[in-house]
Amino acid sequence: TQLLEQSPQFLSIQEGENLTVYCNSSSVFSSLQWYRQEPGEGPVLLVTVVTGGEVKKLKRLTFQFGDARKDSSLHITAAQPGDTGLYLCAGGPRGSSNTGKLIFGQGTTLQVKP
Amino acid sequence: DTGVSQDPRHKITKRGQNVTFRCDPISEHNRLYWYRQTLGQGPEFLTYFQNEAQLEKSRLLSDRFSAERPKGSFSTLEIQRTEQGDSAMYLCASSPTGDTQYFGPGTRLTVL
Numbered sequence: 001t002q003l004l005e006q007s008p009q010f011l012s013i014q015e016g017e018n019l020t021v022y023c024n025s026s027s028v029f030s031s032l033q034w035y036r037q038e039p040g041e042g043p044v045l046l047v048t049v050v051t052g053g054e055v056k057k058l059k060r061l062t063f064q065f066g067d068a069r070k071d072s073s074l075h076i077t078a079a080q081p082g083d084t085g086l087y088l089c090a091g092g093p094r095g096s097s098n099t100g101k102l103i104f105g106q107g108t109t110l111q112v113k114p
Numbered sequence: 115d116t117g118v119s120q121d122p123r124h125k126i127t128k129r130g131q132n133v134t135f136r137c138d139p140i141s142e143h144n145r146l147y148w149y150r151q152t153l154g155q156g157p158e159f160l161t162y163f164q165n166e167a168q169l170e171k172s173r174l175l176s177d178r179f180s181a182e183r184p185k186g187s188f189s190t191l192e193i194q195r196t197e198q199g200d201s202a203m204y205l206c207a208s209s210p211t212g213d214t215q216y217f218g219p220g221t222r223l224t225v226l
Contacts, residue, residue, distance in 0.1 A: 031213060040219075040220075041219050042218050042219045044217070045215070045216065048214055050213070088156050090156070090157075099164075099170050100213065101147065102147075104158070
């Protein structure tokens, strides 16, 4: 069974601080996606990374896919209260290219205090 | 708003009752997925449709669960004889290719 483990599970920081969330697996994934979810809502896609070693930037967010396509990280620079939410990584496991089903990590709850 | 809608947004039911949820995907997307999310966890895959064909079901989908997508457009998920353990957020997602999935707002089910 392919699993994705996220760390940390909870993060509470002050506005302006930097943070990194990690998503790790012992399995290779064909792609990894990062979502942000607010309470009572569905996940909203932030980015998809598909190539080992790939780095993508989205304003203050930087996403990296590991060279071996087993891990990924999300770095937020100068966090703002609006960044508060649940961050989820999700992978398309190898062999799932026909279905596209996703395996999710358990999520990282981020609280940014003003 | 991703363009995927789900109805109802909230459902409270008593144990043993049947419930049905609806998902309307983005119209040009032929792939549709159902996931279940419990508190403090990430979503778990339940089932997948390509057009009207249900091509994969998770072992999480017991005999009490059934999903349909009769005309390859909207989909329904029915749970029969609900149990307290069925309480969760039920999420629907659609995709044109499988690489990028767009999630609806979910249906929050509470079984009393």
